[in-house]
Amino acid sequence: MAFNRPKLSDINSRIKADIETRLNTGKLLAASFLGGMATSYAGAVHSLHGHIVWATRQLFPDTADAENLDRWASIWGVERTPATFSVGNVTFTGSNGTIVPTGVRLKRSDGAFYLTTASGTIVAGVVTIAVKAVNAGAAGDMDAGVSLELVNSIAGIDTTATTAAGGLTNGEDSESDASLRVRVLDRIQQPPHGGAQFDYVTWAKEVNGVTRAWAYPLAMGAGTVTVTFVLDNEDDIIPDSAKVAEVQAYIDDPIRKPVTAEVTVFAPTPVELDFTIQLSPDSAEVRANVEESLRDLLRREAEPGATILISKIREAVSVAAGENDNTVTSPSANVTHAAGEIAIFGAITWT
Numbered sequence: 001m002a003f004n005r006p007k008l009s010d011i012n013s014r015i016k017a018d019i020e021t022r023l024n025t026g027k028l029l030a031a032s033f034l035g036g037m038a039t040s041y042a043g044a045v046h047s048l049h050g051h052i053v054w055a056t057r058q059l060f061p062d063t064a065d066a067e068n069l070d071r072w073a074s075i076w077g078v079e080r081t082p083a084t085f086s087v088g089n090v091t092f093t094g095s096n097g098t099i100v101p102t103g104v105r106l107k108r109s110d111g112a113f114y115l116t117t118a119s120g121t122i123v124a125g126v127v128t129i130a131v132k133a134v135n136a137g138a139a140g141d142m143d144a145g146v147s148l149e150l151v152n153s154i155a156g157i158d159t160t161a162t163t164a165a166g167g168l169t170n171g172e173d174s175e176s177d178a179s180l181r182v183r184v185l186d187r188i189q190q191p192p193h194g195g196a197q198f199d200y201v202t203w204a205k206e207v208n209g210v211t212r213a214w215a216y217p218l219a220m221g222a223g224t225v226t227v228t229f230v231l232d233n234e235d236d237i238i239p240d241s242a243k244v245a246e247v248q249a250y251i252d253d254p255i256r257k258p259v260t261a262e263v264t265v266f267a268p269t270p271v272e273l274d275f276t277i278q279l280s281p282d283s284a285e286v287r288a289n290v291e292e293s294l295r296d297l298l299r300r301e302a303e304p305g306a307t308i309l310i311s312k313i314r315e316a317v318s319v320a321a322g323e324n325d326n327t328v329t330s331p332s333a334n335v336t337h338a339a340g341e342i343a344i345f346g347a348i349t350w351t
Contacts, residue, residue, distance in 0.1 A: 011049075012042035016058075030247040073180055076184055077187070087132050087169075099121050100115055100129055104150065106161060107150075114148060138233075146167070147161070179299050195225075204247050204265075207243075213229035220262070223260055224261075224262045226266045227265045228265070238270050271343055272346030274330065275347075276351060277349070281351065289321045294317070298344065304342045310334050
């Protein structure tokens with residue numbers, strides 16, 4: 001039988017009733033000494049019940065809080081993927097021949113700091129040098145053309161630098177509790193089999209930023225395994241070549257990959273899925289809710305080579321908050337994708 005935490009008022013009533021019965025006091029007044037003691041004890045007991053509820057959640061990895069979830073993960077040999085640092089290039093201007101040294105500290109307008117990781121000499125008034133965020137996390141990323149201020153001025157170098165083409169990228173926050181919890185449960189329910197299909201999925205998802213992955217045995221012949229993945233926490237879920245190489249190197253590590261396996265990691269080919277929808281009521285708020293519902297559908301249902309069912313699309317529109325009636329005119333049937341292709345959200349035409 002499940003444990004139900006009693007309400008504070010119920011505990012208070014029980015304690016008062018117990019005192020009234022045992023001491024034959026009659027009905028206790030709230031302002032009396034015994035009534036006040038009963039209320040105080042009830043509060044303490046209620047807090048203890050709360051601790052019991054909390055402690056019970058920590059007994060299981062599917063309900064444990066962050067600190068104890070990390071402990072469960074360590075028991076099963078799973079580690080929370082750490083945050084990574086944003087990296088890229090910054091362009092300095094100044095006097096020709098001036099050397100921009102390694103370790104120059106730069107500051108963004110919001111207080112984020114960066115350091116040069118290489119040195120360079122200003123030629124024709126400019127030099128582009130690699131930099132790295134001081135603090136790890138996605139907040140360190142930024143677009144090209146953003147101004148950074150030198151924390152300490154250097155003779156011959158202008159006090160303002162600018163992020164170069166490509167901006168700063170690859171900053172990732174540490175893995176969320178939800179993601180880690182899924183991986184811990186996968187580890188418990190699907191113990192490693194030395195190269196089973198789901199092992200490759202598990203290894204791919206151990207790389208920071210990877211949220212979903214798929215593995216295909218024998219896809220390129222005997223002894224081969226192909227692996228693909230997406231990054232749902234990024235604006236563009238399709239990984240670039242650097243991320244593909246990172247996952248490839250991680251899986252290829254001899255401590256993981258079976259010696260006889262030939263593994264190829266690749267990025268799936270995105271195919272935009274567009275929609276034409278008529279809504280009732282048709283408002284900005286309902287439109288936004290429908291869009292989020294469709295995006296969530298693709299996060300759940302889209303995978304390489306998968307078919308997105310028209311019934312699921314209509315259902316996603318119908319369950320959006322505020323929607324009363326709708327007509328989905330496009331797509332008008334199931335949408336099937338070829339091997340290696342994955343549906344991504346395109347655009348909605350409202351009619």
